[in-house]
Amino acid sequence: MINYNCDMCGKSLVPEEDDRYVVKIEIYAACDSMDDDEELITDLDEEDEDDDDEVDSLDPDEIDSIEYKTFRYDLCSKCHSMYLQDPLSIKSIRRGRFSEN
Numbered sequence: 001m002i003n004y005n006c007d008m009c010g011k012s013l014v015p016e017e018d019d020r021y022v023v024k025i026e027i028y029a030a031c032d033s034m035d036d037d038e039e040l041i042t043d044l045d046e047e048d049e050d051d052d053d054e055v056d057s058l059d060p061d062e063i064d065s066i067e068y069k070t071f072r073y074d075l076c077s078k079c080h081s082m083y084l085q086d087p088l089s090i091k092s093i094r095r096g097r098f099s100e101n
Contacts, residue, residue, distance in 0.1 A: 008079035021080040025071040 004013040004020055013020045075083060086092060 004074050006076040006079050007073040008075055008083070011076050013074065013076055019077045019080075021075045021077070023071075023073040023075060023083065025073075027069045027071075029067055 002015075004015070005011065006013060011018075
């Protein structure tokens with residue numbers, strides 16, 4: 001039998017009794033389109049050569065971890081509701097700041 005715990009509050013989740021929600025997060029580099037400005041392309045070509053030298057010195061597993069990363073979390077119903085209201089924890093970060101006196 002697989003035991004699940006909420007990754008936010010730690011509550012034990014019983015499959016027959018509790019609702020369990022799965023949150024999957026993917027992080028990867030965005031590939032935005034660029035203008036065809038000659039100067040910009042020349043600058044980028046020079047930067048690419050420097051980047052290629054850096055990438056060649058990295059371990060292949062390091063390269064994968066830089067380009068793409070996934071996370072998976074199990075949540076109880078209460079934490080699921082809180083997560084939907086503030087998925088990036090922006091409100092909780094603001095709450096921790098001191099007011100200006």
